[in-house]
Every structure is written in structure tokens, then in C-alpha cells.
Amino acid sequence: xxxxxxxxxxxxxxxxxxxxxxxxxxxxxxxxxxxxxxxxxxxxxxxxxxxxxxxxxxxxxxxxxxxxxxxxxxxxxxxxxxxxxxxxxxxxxxxxxxxxxxxxxxxxxxxxxxxxxxxxxxxxxxxxxxxxxxxxxxxxxxxxxxxxxxxxxxxxxxxxxxxxxxxxxxxxxxxxxxxxxxxxxxxxxxxxxxxxxxxxxxxxxxxxxxxxxxxxxxxxxxxxxxxxxxxxxxxxxxxxxxxxxxxxxxxxxxxxxxxxxxxxxxxxxxxxxxxxxxxxxxxxxxxxxxxxxxxxxxxxxxxxxxxxxxxxxxxxxxxxxxxxxxxxx
Amino acid sequence: xxxxxxxxxxxxxxxxxxxxxxxxxxxxxxxxxxxxxxxxxxxxxxxxxxxxxxxxxxxxxxxxxxxxxxxxxxxxxxxxxxxxxxxxxxxxxxxxxxxxxxxxxxxxxxxxxxxxxxxxxxxxxxxxxxxxxxxxxxxxx
Numbered sequence: 001x002x003x004x005x006x007x008x009x010x011x012x013x014x015x016x017x018x019x020x021x022x023x024x025x026x027x028x029x030x031x032x033x034x035x036x037x038x039x040x041x042x043x044x045x046x047x048x049x050x051x052x053x054x055x056x057x058x059x060x061x062x063x064x065x066x067x068x069x070x071x072x073x074x075x076x077x078x079x080x081x082x083x084x085x086x087x088x089x090x091x092x093x094x095x096x097x098x099x100x101x102x103x104x105x106x107x108x109x110x111x112x113x114x115x116x117x118x119x120x121x122x123x124x125x126x127x128x129x130x131x132x133x134x135x136x137x138x139x140x141x142x143x144x145x146x147x148x149x150x151x152x153x154x155x156x157x158x159x160x161x162x163x164x165x166x167x168x169x170x171x172x173x174x175x176x177x178x179x180x181x182x183x184x185x186x187x188x189x190x191x192x193x194x195x196x197x198x199x200x201x202x203x204x205x206x207x208x209x210x211x212x213x214x215x216x217x218x219x220x221x222x223x224x225x226x227x228x229x230x231x232x233x234x235x236x237x238x239x240x241x242x243x244x245x246x247x248x249x250x251x252x253x254x255x256x257x258x259x260x261x262x263x264x265x266x267x268x269x270x271x272x273x274x275x276x277x278x279x280x281x282x283x284x285x286x287x288x289x290x291x292x293x294x295x296x297x298x299x300x301x302x303x304x305x306x307x308x309x310x311x312x313x314x315x316x317x318x319x320x321x322x323x324x325x326x327x328x329x
Numbered sequence: 330x331x332x333x334x335x336x337x338x339x340x341x342x343x344x345x346x347x348x349x350x351x352x353x354x355x356x357x358x359x360x361x362x363x364x365x366x367x368x369x370x371x372x373x374x375x376x377x378x379x380x381x382x383x384x385x386x387x388x389x390x391x392x393x394x395x396x397x398x399x400x401x402x403x404x405x406x407x408x409x410x411x412x413x414x415x416x417x418x419x420x421x422x423x424x425x426x427x428x429x430x431x432x433x434x435x436x437x438x439x440x441x442x443x444x445x446x447x448x449x450x451x452x453x454x455x456x457x458x459x460x461x462x463x464x465x466x467x468x469x470x
Contacts, residue, residue: 006372006429008337 009087016096019051024123026050026329027319028114030102030265031130033059034305035295037085038312039128039319044092046320048329051095051124053102053116058082059132060296061305063154070305078156081305097122102131102265107288110328114265125328126290126319129270129278130312131262133296133303138170138255142226150232150252155179162188162252168235169193170223171256177201179254180209191216191248193223193237195257226253261297273299284315290326292319332372338379341433345380348440352383353411357390357402365423369406372423376433382440408432412439428467 019025027043029036032054043050061067064078073081097116104115105127112127135153137143143151152158159182169179172194180190192199192209197220199206209215220240227234232252238245261276271279271287277299284292294315295308323329333341356373358366370387377385390397390405400409401419408420416439424432438444446454 006333006337006425007427008334008340008433009427009430 009083016090016094016098019053019095019097019122021120021122023049023051024111024125026124026323027126027128027316028053028112028122028124029128029130030054030105030114031059031128031132031262031295031297032057032098033130033132033295033308034061034085035059035132035308035312035315036128036130037089038309039130039294039316040089040092040094040312042313042316043128043319044094046316048316048320048323051097051122052089053097053100053114053122055099055101057086057089057098059308063156065156067305105129105265105269105291107269107290110290110326112290125326126292126323128284128292128294128312128315128319129266129286129297130294130308130315131265131297133259133261135255136258136260138223138226138257140223140225142228142232143255146226146228146232149230150228150250151226152252152254153256155182155254155256158254159183159188160186162186164188165251166249167191168223168237168248168250168253169256170195170253171258172196172198172219173200173256173258174202174205175258176254176256177205177209179256180215181205183254184209184212184214189214189216191218191250193218193221193235195222195240196220223253259296259303263297266291275299283318284311285318290319290322292322331375332368333375338375341376341379344433344437345382345440348380348382348437350382350412350440350442352436352440353386354383354436355386355388355400355409355411357388357393357397357400357405357407357409359390359405360392363406366406368425369408369423372429373408376436383436410435410439412442 026048027050029039029050029052040052061078061082066075067078067081068075070076070081101117102114103117106113110125112124114122162183164187166189167183168191169176170193176192180192183190218237221237222240224236224238224245226232235248235250235253236245237248263272263276263278269288270291273279278286278293278297280286280293280298284294286293292315294311296303300311354373354377356370358370373385377383388396404421410418418435420432
């Protein structure tokens, strides 16, 4: 028999230092996805005094299972990839305020003031916003109340919990169809509910879903309410053509209606595009001097891990140049 | 035969420098060791040798059945961690793979006499007014 091995992963063992509100850092990085982590690596190598403020590390990558477009790996498990990022970042002993959301960013003279939901205010000379995106909610009655009890936003995380169950998927694009496929794989009966007229997912995905007999399609329908006391028991949908409502008995609902940028801390500070994404130039500069943007929260097209990581690196180097040119470093 | 990788051994020596209080590791095996008992014992011998704050006692589950009973150990390999007192920490089976990190983390927590939980969690836990037997079942993959 093979003996098991003992593999040490120090990133699991060591808690990072907390950032200090009394210190004015050269750079604060907001966010913990690939853009933020890559920025942290580059900034550290430029000997900048920095800190990271984030809810968690990994960002949306944690919601994926396998990654097949990260250079150097034909296929790599998303968790393994994020863990390797994590270990890399933690090896630098950067102060991290983990589990913390930024509520507001202000600029006072040449200093950024970052207010967080733990009531603290952190300061820095330059700032990188890499707060990513989050799933857009349906904003219907019952949704908030039943999150985690039938209402789900991540098929990779939660699809296995719906083995052989009835599930509604709200959405009509690629993520809705990918979710449907994940659910079909575990034997669920799937009802897709599309708000707009016509399914927008790639033809190949649509074909895979539509060829099974375990799928019902409600095009041009709106989710009106999610019902249930302890758990989701039904979803009421309305035909947007004839306004007729129908109650669908279900064990759960996956909400796959797109993502919205986590721009709240800066929405009154920097210029955003019509989707609420932070507008950046090719050096990751925003409309506010000293504030740089990277990753999915920005208007840079193609939300990909490799692009986010590249943008993070660029933002860190641009922040470094900014501080040098301003004689702030 | 050395169990730990050289690189990991060096890292552990550094990590264990943060321990400021003694940790006693008690391990139960038996004379006719199964491969997993032997593996666990050899690993613990190596780990406990990496800091002077760590000590290891190895006992025979069969010959010292009374002692095993006292610790509530009913299967082997069993690893028990002590600080100022018995915190109820038991590992059964080989703490291999990812679980090796859990063992090291527990050694650190006991060595610092600090479970690393927030004040909120600690005050919630303080409300527990009867013995609770928590068992986490894991696979080594």
C-alpha cells in the first residue's frame, strides 16, 4: 500500500498581520481576487509598504471548478490555483484585513481614506481598487430570506446539493445554461426562466440543455416571488406576454442573471461607465489621481483570470510610478 | 527513515518558534503496529523533535488499556494534544495530506493557549452548558 504523505501548507497556518489605522501606507489594495493578489505581488517587489483589505481571497475563481485557460496548465483545479496565489501572497507578510468590506473611499489632499465595515479608517498615498463583481440578485420577495436555503448563486458550489431535485434557474445567458448543465449532471429537473425574449446562451450550450427531457423552458417570463418558510418550496413566475402567473413547485432556485461591479466604495469618487464599471486607461489610472483600478470591477473587456492578474500587475507598477513621480515614495 | 520533507521541516522549526507554552503530544499505538500507526508515530517523533516546547509520549493501546480508557481513546492510531489541561483534542488515523496542517494548527493553538477565534465566537461558545462531542470525519485526499 502507499503511505499517505504529510504536506505542509504554511498559508493555512499563519494568520496575516492586521493593517494599522495609524499608518499611512504607500498603497492599499482593495479586493482579494487575482487582480488584487497579482497587484500585491508586484507592489511588494517594488518595496512598497502596502496592506490589503478584502472579504476573502480568491474572488470569483473560488466559484469555478476547473480552469483550462491559465497559461502553463492544460487544466488546473480552481481551488489549487487560488491556493497557490494565496501562498505566494502570504509569503510576503503583507498586512491583511480579512473578512472586511470597504464601505467608502475618499481622497483628502494626497491621502486616500478607506472606511471599512469594521469601523476602521485606513490611509494610503495610492490605492488599487480590485473589488471585482458579484452576482446580481433578482430583488424579489423571498430571495434574501431564503439565501442558502434553496436560493443559490453558484452552481459549482451548490449544484450537488440538488441531486435528483426540482430546480428553477433564472436567466437566459451562458451562466444560466452552464448552471442548468451542472444541475442536469446531478439528476435535477430544471426549469429555466428567462426574463428577456429569446435565449442568449451560446448555441452549443443551448443544444446540450434542450436535448434532454428533464428541462422546461419559460421564455419571456419574470420571477415574481420565491416562496417557502424554512426552505424554498415554490417560485411564482409571470408570463410577460399575457401577464398570467404560474406557481412552480421547486426545491430551489439558482439566480444567474449576470454580475454587477462592486463599485460602491468609489461610486461618488471615480468615473463609471453605463454598467457601473470603473473607467481606467491603459495604465489602470482612474479619473482620480493616485487611484488605480484592476480586474472585473473595471471597464476593461473580457473578464478572465489571466487578464485580471495582468491588470493587477499593471496597476501596481503604475501606482509605483505615480508615487515616485510625486516624490511620495 | 525521515517522513517530513527537508523544506517542511525548516518551515516548521520557524513556525514553532511562535509557541511559548509547552505542548504534550500523547500517541497511542500498539506493539504490533499497523502501517498507519507506525507512520503516525514516526511523523510525531519528527514533529515533536522540532521544538523544545513539544514533547511526545507513546503508549501501547493494548498493554495500557486503562490509560487509553482514561483518555477516552477507543481506536488507534490516536493522537492527543495537551496544554495546561486536556482540551479534548483527539486525532484518529493518520493526520496526513491536508489534515497534517490541521494537526500543526492545533499544536500551535495549544502552544499559544489561544484557539484564534474571535471574541464574538468565544462568547457564543461560552454559553455551551453541557458536554458536546464534535467529530469531524475526513478522507485523506
